[in-house]
Amino acid sequence: MKSFNPPSRTLMGPGPSDVHPRILNAMAKTTIGHLDPAFIDMMDEIKEMLQYAFMTENALTMPISAPGSAGMEACFVNLVEPGDKVIVCINGVFGSRMKENVTRIGGQAIIIEDDWGAPVSPQKLEQCLTENPDTKIVAFVHAETSTGALSDAKLLCEDCQ
Secondary structure (H helix, E strand, O other), rough: OOOOOOOOOOOOOOOOOOHHHHHHHHOOOOOOOOOOHHHHHHHHHHHHHHHHOOOOOOOOOOOOOOOOOHHHHHHHHOOEEEEEEOEEEEEOHHHHHHHHHHHHHHEEEEEEOOOOOOOOHHHHHHHHHHOOOOEEEEOOOOOOOOEEEEHHHHHHHHHHH
């Protein structure tokens, strides 16, 4: 059986992504428990860095140790209430996951579909917002890694104002 030797470069596109040898070495070290003072110190440091990055002093700022989909779900369950209108732009797998989150919570998903691999259409979003002025949230994926599509986040956010 041939052994696998991953390249030493990092690729960030549709996964799986190559992992840098420095990271693999760190992962091979002994783990520390979640109640270890070193772990608690590390979490406090990460919390401070997140607060700095997101320009907040909110004491509830915290990292979520999970895939990005868990972070997406955390956002939806904290923002969407049953009956809320949520415009969901779908141009790949993760847009579809957002729709699933909204409907599981009981929100009303208003769907804008673009071809998989194409960016989200600002014109479609603008029209949908005009037709649904009581929309609470607009959800789109900036970099849809399932297809490699990059949407213009700045323009889409301007449409929402």
